[in-house]
Structure formats: C-alpha cells, structure tokens
Amino acid sequence: MLNKLRLNLTVLNTIVLILILSIIAVFVYILMFYNLHSGIDDRLISSTNQIENYVNFIEKSPNSENIDLEEKNEYLRILHNMIKENISYVVWDRDQDIYSSYRELEDHVLLEIQDNIFNGVGKSEKIVKDLNRIFYFQTVYKDGISYRICTTQFSTDSQSENIRTIQTVKSLKTEKEVLNRLGLILFCMILVGATLSLIGGYILAGRSLIPVIKSWKRQQEFVADASHELRTPLAVVQTNLEVIKDSPKETIQSQSYWLNNAYEETLRMKKLIDDLLFLARIDSGENPIQWEKIDLSFLIQDVNEKLIPLASNKKIQIIGDIEENVIIQGDSNKLRQLLVILLDNAIKYSPPNTIILVKGTVNKHDVKIEVIDQGIGMKQEDVKRVFDRFYRSDKARSREQGGTGLGLSIAKWIVDMHRGKINIESNLGEGTKVIVQLPFR
Numbered sequence: 001m002l003n004k005l006r007l008n009l010t011v012l013n014t015i016v017l018i019l020i021l022s023i024i025a026v027f028v029y030i031l032m033f034y035n036l037h038s039g040i041d042d043r044l045i046s047s048t049n050q051i052e053n054y055v056n057f058i059e060k061s062p063n064s065e066n067i068d069l070e071e072k073n074e075y076l077r078i079l080h081n082m083i084k085e086n087i088s089y090v091v092w093d094r095d096q097d098i099y100s101s102y103r104e105l106e107d108h109v110l111l112e113i114q115d116n117i118f119n120g121v122g123k124s125e126k127i128v129k130d131l132n133r134i135f136y137f138q139t140v141y142k143d144g145i146s147y148r149i150c151t152t153q154f155s156t157d158s159q160s161e162n163i164r165t166i167q168t169v170k171s172l173k174t175e176k177e178v179l180n181r182l183g184l185i186l187f188c189m190i191l192v193g194a195t196l197s198l199i200g201g202y203i204l205a206g207r208s209l210i211p212v213i214k215s216w217k218r219q220q221e222f223v224a225d226a227s228h229e230l231r232t233p234l235a236v237v238q239t240n241l242e243v244i245k246d247s248p249k250e251t252i253q254s255q256s257y258w259l260n261n262a263y264e265e266t267l268r269m270k271k272l273i274d275d276l277l278f279l280a281r282i283d284s285g286e287n288p289i290q291w292e293k294i295d296l297s298f299l300i301q302d303v304n305e306k307l308i309p310l311a312s313n314k315k316i317q318i319i320g321d322i323e324e325n326v327i328i329q330g331d332s333n334k335l336r337q338l339l340v341i342l343l344d345n346a347i348k349y350s351p352p353n354t355i356i357l358v359k360g361t362v363n364k365h366d367v368k369i370e371v372i373d374q375g376i377g378m379k380q381e382d383v384k385r386v387f388d389r390f391y392r393s394d395k396a397r398s399r400e401q402g403g404t405g406l407g408l409s410i411a412k413w414i415v416d417m418h419r420g421k422i423n424i425e426s427n428l429g430e431g432t433k434v435i436v437q438l439p440f441r
Contacts, residue, residue, distance in 0.1 A: 006209055010201040017197045018190060025186035032182055036175045037148070043085065044150035044168045045128065045135055050078050051089050051166055052154050086174065092165040139172070146172040226276060226390070233265035233272075240265075275406040279389070282413055289331045289417045296326040296335070296367060296438075300360050303339040307347065315352040318343070322360035326367055329441045330418050338414045341407040342371045342434050349432070350375035366420070369436040378426040386424060387412045 054075045082089070090098060126137040136151045150168045240258040247255065304320045311318050346356045354374040361368050378386065390405040415422040418438050426432040 006202065006205045009205040009209075010198060013201040013205070014194055014197040017201075018194050021190045021193050025190060029179070029183060029186060033179060036178065040148050040170055040172070040175065041126070041128070041137060041150065044087070044137075044148065044170060045130060047082050047087050047089065047168045048135065048150055048152055048166050050075075050082075051091065051168065052152075052164075054079070055091055055164060055166075086171055088169045090167045090169070092167070094163045146176065148172055226272075230269060230272065233269045236265045237262045272406075275410065278410060279406065282410075289334065291329055292332065294328055294330050294332050294335065296328050296330075296369075297322050297324050297360060299332060299335060300339060300358060300369065303336060303343065304358055307340070307343050310344075311347050311356065314347060314350070316347055316350050316354055316356060318356045318358065320358045320360075322358070323362050326360060326362055327440075328367055328438055330438065331414075334414045334417070335438075338411050338436070339369075341411045342436075345407060346371055346373040346375065346432070346434075349373070363437075366437045366439045369438070371434045371436075372431065373433075374431045377428045377430045377432055378424075379428050383424050383426055387422075 057071065057075060092098060125139060128135045128137070133152055133154070138149050138151070140147045140149060148170050151165065153163055153165050155163055240262040243258050244250070244255045252259070300322050301320055304318050308318055343356065343358070350356060350373045356374075357370070357372040359368075359370040359372070361370075387408050389409045412422055415436055415438070420436060420438040422437075423435045424432060425435065
C-alpha cells in the first residue's frame with residue numbers, strides 16, 4: 001500500500017512539474033515569437049523609410065554629375081546593411097512595374113508577393129500608422145518559407161501624382177529556425193525535468209514517507225497491543241462469568257471469588273482505556289498544557305503523602321528530600337499525574353522493606369526531580385525502549401502488578417510538553433533512578 005502511495009505521489013508531483021514547465025515553456029515561446037516578429041516589423045518600417053529617402057534622393061539628382069557622393073555612399077551603406085540582414089525591397093511605380101529593387105527572391109515568389117500586395121492590401125494582418133504613413137503587413141507562405149512583407153505608398157512630388165509603392169520583404173527562415181531550436185530546447189527541458197522529477201520525486205517521496213511509515217507501523221503495533229491488552233481481561237471476565245452462569249443455584253456470596261476476579265479485570269480495563277483515551281487526545285492535540293505558577297515543593301510532598309498508604313501495604317517507605325518554595329511554570333494536574341506515574345512504578349517494582357527516595361533540587365536553569373528505588377531494575381536494552389507505548393520488559397510480572405505499559409509514555413509526553421528532559425538510570429537487580437529536569441519557564 002505504501003509503495004503504491006509512494007508511486008502515486010511521485011507521478012502526481014511529476015505531472016504538476018510538467019504542467020508548470022509546460023506553462024513556462026509556452027510563455028517563453030510566445031514571448032520570443034512576439035519579440036522576434038515585433039522586431040522584424042520595426043526593422044521593416046525603418047528600412048522602408050530609408051528606401052523612401054533613397055528614392056527621393058535619386059529622383060532629385062537625376063544626373064550623376066549633381067549627386068552628392070558622400071550622401072550616396074551613406075545610402076549605399078544602409079542598403080548594404082539591409083542586405084546583411086536578409087531584407088529585400090522592391091519599389092513599384094503606379095503601373096505596377098519595378099522602379100527600383102534589391103531582391104534575392106525567385107520570380108514566382110515575387111509575383112506571389114506582388115499579387116498579395118496589390119490585390120490584398122485590405123486583407124493585411126497588421127496595420128501600423130507611423131509618421132502619417134500607413135504600413136500594411138502580411139505574411140506570405142511560399143515553397144516552405146514564410147516571408148514577412150511591409151507595404152506602404154508615397155509620392156515623390158508635392159502634387160502626389162507620382163505614386164510609388166515600397167515593399168520590404170524579409171524571409172522568416174532564420175527566425176523560424178531560432179524558434180524551432182527554442183522549441184526543441186524547451187521540450188528537452190521539460191523531458192529532462194520530468195525525468196529528474198520522477199527519479200528525485202521517487203527518492204524524496206520515499207524519504208517523506210518515512211515518518212508516515214513509522215507512524216503507520218506504530219499505529220499497527222498500538223492497535224495490536226491494545227487489542228492484546230484488552231483481550232486478556234475480557235477473556236478473564238468471560239471465563240469467570242461463565243463459571244457463575246454454570247452454577248445458577250449458587251449464592252452471590254459463594255461466587256464472590258469469581259465476581260471479584262471479574263471486577264478486578266474491569267478495573268484493569270478501565271485504567272487501560274483511560275490511558276488510551278489520554279494518548280488519543282495527545283495525538284490529536286486536544287490535551288494542551290494549562291500554564292500557571294506552581295509550588296512544585298508542595299506538589300511533590302502532597303503526592304508523596306497520598307501514596308504513602310499504597311507503599312505501606314508493601315512495607316515500603318517513601319522519603320522526601322525536597323527544597324522548599326520551588327516555583328515553576330507548568331500544568332499542576334499533568335505534573336501531578338507525572339509524579340503519580342513515577343512513584344506508582346517505583347512502588348510496583350520494589351520489594352518489601354525497601355526505601356523510595358524522592359529528591360527535588362534547584363539548579364541554575366531548572367529543577368531536578370529524582371525518584372530512586374531499590375527495586376528489580378532493568379536491563380540496558382530495556383532502558384532504551386522503556387518510553388515506547390506498551391513496552392514492558394517483563395510482561396508477565398507487569399501484568400501481575402497491574403501495569404499497562406503506557407505510564408512512562410504518558411510521563412515522557414508530559415515532560416516534553418513542559419520543555420524538560422527525562423532519563424532513566426537502571427541496572428538489573430540494582431534498582432532504578434528516574435531523573436526529570438523541568439525548566440522554570
């Protein structure tokens with residue numbers, strides 16, 4: 001299931017990336033297309049104006065003797081630059097004959113252009129008005145090549161009788177090649193991006209799913225452990241009640257042993273369910289810390305006194321060594337629950353005629369609480385996992401003591417929420433020391 005989720009995340013991320021790259025590629029391509037064609041149109045208008053000036057220059061100087069050579073050379077330089085930019089031009093007279101031209105166009109292409117211009121000016125794709133002149137633009141497609149044509153008319157005399165038509169023509173072959181290369185580059189960019197996204201996305205999806213996998217496994221273990229913990233008391237209750245059911249003529253007093261067994265198991269189930277609900281609220285964030293000023297010295301002493309009767313039943317003595325007037329910020333109810341968990345565990349796993357020492361000392365930045373018992377202790381491998389939910393080093397013995405394996409998990413959460421630290425020092429058969437450090441704020 002998780003592998004399928006990983007694959008789905010990778011594919012989804014790749015699709016999103018492809019869409020983003022495609023939108024960017026289309027935008028870049030359209031922008032480049034517009035800029036190229038806009039630049040071509042501007043250059044054709046400029047060339048048309050230069051050709052018009054050149055024609056007027058020729059008209060005003062019919063005799064070569066009167067020509068200004070310097071000005072003529074300047075016009076020739078301009079025409080030479082147009083040639084380098086692959087711009088052809090044709091000047092038509094009013095009878096549609098060629099008056100002047102420089103062209104690298106085949107005759108049939110020229111005729112096609114001429115037909116489009118003189119018969120289809122009204123069908124122009126674009127009309128530009130500049131300097132009281134109207135420029136008509138068309139794109140002609142001939143023999144696999146597109147030509148951009150700019151057409152305008154002017155008169156070489158003041159009476160506007162000697163009408164000339166100027167056509168400047170530029171082949172779009174080079175621009176088409178540029179756009180094709182750009183399109184290929186953009187396509188390769190999308191292809192490479194998609195490939196890298198698939199590879200990188202699969203790796204990153206795997207890493208991002210690590211917490212999910214851990215949480216899922218933890219949930220599976222949690223459900224399995226909870227089911228196991230509930231199954232045992234339910235089986236005990238059912239067994240005891242079946243014994244009572246099979247003896248309908250017996251009195252309640254005669255069946256008190258079985259009833260007491262069933263009752264004790266229901267109490268165990270209630271405690272387990274309460275712990276499970278507490279953890280569920282923790283996981284859903286519904287159990288926030290209620291910050292307030294707390295007299296921690298009084299709180300520790302109060303918990304000690306309330307658990308003395310429970311310890312006395314096992315002939316265990318609780319001794320408090322707590323500094324006075326220790327004030328911190330925290331949640332009194334949850335800190336009380338923390339101390340009850342730690343002392344209850346110490347009482348459960350301590351043999352009779354032993355001592356439990358509860359110390360409270362103030363350091364520079366925090367308060368240190370130590371619960372030290374002379375109990376059975378733990379192995380080092382158990383110490384590392386003791387805060388895991390439902391983990392118990394000796395499950396049979398823990399069950400005899402009424403433990404659920406959730407207490408220390410809850411204790412660690414309470415300490416973490418108070419921005420503190422909790423550590424356990426223990427050796428098998430040598431007792432256990434639980435150290436809690438809580439900051440003042």
